[in-house]
């Protein structure tokens with residue numbers, strides 16, 4: 001939820017403590033490590049489907065969880081960006097020096113990216129849009145991605161049509177909601193319609209575990225919208 005042009009409520013939580021905890025989170029325990037490895041493999045396949053772009057903007061980069069995969073894809077111009085300065089600092093100081101030195105850094109909101117139009121081949125956006133429950137906020141984000149990316153977007157989110165989404169829906173129906181909700185399952189039909197509305201064509205869908213997991217990575221191709229044709 002945003003106010004007029006403002007930020008998401010969840011964005012404010014990534015202070016120093018939370019950022020350090022996020023770095024540790026994906027390294028702890030057998031199942032976490034397994035799912036982290038699978039997510040990295042899906043990311044590798046997504047970048048391959050995107051044509052292994054030469055310039056990649058990792059937004060939000062978080063603690064740099066995908067930097068190894070991104071750097072190994074053959075890309076030569078790498079930018080890591082996040083809204084949280086604390087998160088960027090944790091990433092810079094926790095990841096290996098040789099990897100960090102391959103990236104430029106940018107503290108920016110994904111809703112108002114501090115880069116010119118068409119400045120990167122690909123925006124790599126993992127685990128952000130499932131925090132955005134309002135359609136108009138997702139459209140704003142996707143429009144900004146359309147402005148900055150020249151060619152493709154790799155974007156992960158929670159979709160329906162699988163066991164986890166079915167189970168979550170049942171649990172949420174029982175739960176008495178306290179405060180705000182900060183993660184959402186977005187029906188595949190809805191998000192694909194939003195992609196099309198903002199000028200993206202789905203090139204590829206990669207499911208973390210087909211029919212079981214809610215996580216899906218979409219590889220989107222930018223299409224140039226013809227603004228001279230009036231909308232029906």
Ligand SMILES: C[S@@+](CC[C@H](N)C(=O)[O-])C[C@H]1O[C@@H](n2cnc3c(N)ncnc32)[C@H](O)[C@@H]1O
Pocket residue numbers: 007008010011014059060061062063064065066081082083084087108109110111125126127128
């Ligand atoms: C769940 S983490 C995902 C990080 C990374 N992509 C990953 O998968 O490990 C969400 C990240 O989004 C960042 N973030 C939150 N709101 C943002 C915004 N409006 N623009 C850019 N980054 C944002 C947070 O600081 C945090 O690093």
